[in-house]
Amino acid sequence: MSSLRFTQVVDIKRWQKIQDHFSEVLKVSLCTVDREGVLFTQYSMPARICEEVVRSSLKGMMLCKDCLQINYEEKEREWREGFRCKAGLFYNFIVPLKVKEQTLAYLVVGPVILGKPSLEFYKKKVESLDIDYERFLDALREVKSFSFYGIKSVIELLYDIACYICELGYQNLALKEIMPDASAILGRVHTFYTEKLLGALLDVSYNFVEAERGSVMLLDEEKKELYIKIAKGLSREIVEKTRVRIGEGLSGLVVQRKKPLLIGEKVDDELIKSRLVDPQRIKYSILIPIRMGEEILGVLNISTFKEKSNKFTLKGMQTVDELIKLVETALSGISS
Numbered sequence: 001m002s003s004l005r006f007t008q009v010v011d012i013k014r015w016q017k018i019q020d021h022f023s024e025v026l027k028v029s030l031c032t033v034d035r036e037g038v039l040f041t042q043y044s045m046p047a048r049i050c051e052e053v054v055r056s057s058l059k060g061m062m063l064c065k066d067c068l069q070i071n072y073e074e075k076e077r078e079w080r081e082g083f084r085c086k087a088g089l090f091y092n093f094i095v096p097l098k099v100k101e102q103t104l105a106y107l108v109v110g111p112v113i114l115g116k117p118s119l120e121f122y123k124k125k126v127e128s129l130d131i132d133y134e135r136f137l138d139a140l141r142e143v144k145s146f147s148f149y150g151i152k153s154v155i156e157l158l159y160d161i162a163c164y165i166c167e168l169g170y171q172n173l174a175l176k177e178i179m180p181d182a183s184a185i186l187g188r189v190h191t192f193y194t195e196k197l198l199g200a201l202l203d204v205s206y207n208f209v210e211a212e213r214g215s216v217m218l219l220d221e222e223k224k225e226l227y228i229k230i231a232k233g234l235s236r237e238i239v240e241k242t243r244v245r246i247g248e249g250l251s252g253l254v255v256q257r258k259k260p261l262l263i264g265e266k267v268d269d270e271l272i273k274s275r276l277v278d279p280q281r282i283k284y285s286i287l288i289p290i291r292m293g294e295e296i297l298g299v300l301n302i303s304t305f306k307e308k309s310n311k312f313t314l315k316g317m318q319t320v321d322e323l324i325k326l327v328e329t330a331l332s333g334i335s336s
Helices: 012-026 048-057 058-068 073-078 117-128 133-140 148-178 183-208 234-243 249-257 270-275 314-335
Strands: 031-032 091-099 102-114 213-220 225-232 243-245 262-264 284-292 295-304
Touching: 012 031, 012 148, 012 314, 031 295, 048 270, 073 102, 091 148, 102 148, 133 148, 133 284, 148 225, 148 314, 183 213, 183 225, 183 284, 183 295, 183 314, 225 234, 225 249, 225 295, 243 249, 249 262, 249 284, 249 295, 284 314, 295 314
Parallel strands: none
Antiparallel strands: 031 102, 091 102, 213 225, 213 295, 225 243, 262 284, 284 295
16 A cells, blocks of 8 residues: 555545535535546535636636646645635635645635635736626625634644545555454544644644644443543643533533533623633533534533633634535534
8 A cells, every 4th residue: 555545445435425425514616536636526615706806818728737737746845825716816725634744635714714814805816807897896705814823723623624534545455454344443444633623623623723632532332421631731630530410510511501601801600601611710601512414422621811811712713614614514523
């Protein structure tokens, strides 16, 4: 297996479905290409602003033509940074899909808007390309806008998820070659990669909101209680001893309600206030259920002791929820 192919480790039809779900969650156009830029998949949520608007003029079409013929191996060196499209209007990202340090394909993400460009910026660019400005503005509403921190978190998690799916496919392929009936071992391999995905989710979410404490709690269906599977900033004693029944504590309440919970600087809800384990220290928290299909798998819990935070907000929680949905999609995809 010295020269792997993407199609050896990933079923393209299944990958297309996973990619479609990723696109639906992020509201961003996605496609997967080989190292030369040849499509493995159809576009998920094709960008109308590129397909129909920018390419409606000769100048725009010529620039887009160059954009489609980029050197992917060269762009891979700085894949976390992304790159502006040739028209200078948007950003695109390429996520390398790797197995054993070998790049098998690229997940192309974009176009997206980074920051808050002014309408005057767009007006000058569009008019220089002989594109109808009103038509451009209409299509611009469909282009997803990210903060710089937000897109970095999304790209990092997409990389982790996609590579884990490829690695899982590689392990399945390798095991079947040496052991045709490897169902028991494959089950353990699946569990291993599930835990890696959840660990990646915690790491990326934790860093995005600049948390100081975080955990992924899983639900023990038989005992009807949550236990800490992965943690950051918590003592070993807390990790080993913590058990929360459904409906109890904040995590148990999130499972019971099946809804996310954002705790701000001031907590007026007495029910929430009474369940804060360390109300004098914890100033902000985000708790979101993790699902496997229709069932609750567990809860992501991240918090900080800082007096002020511009990350533990409704928008911040929505971004973390998007990250969770990416992992949920991957878990459903690799278990089907």
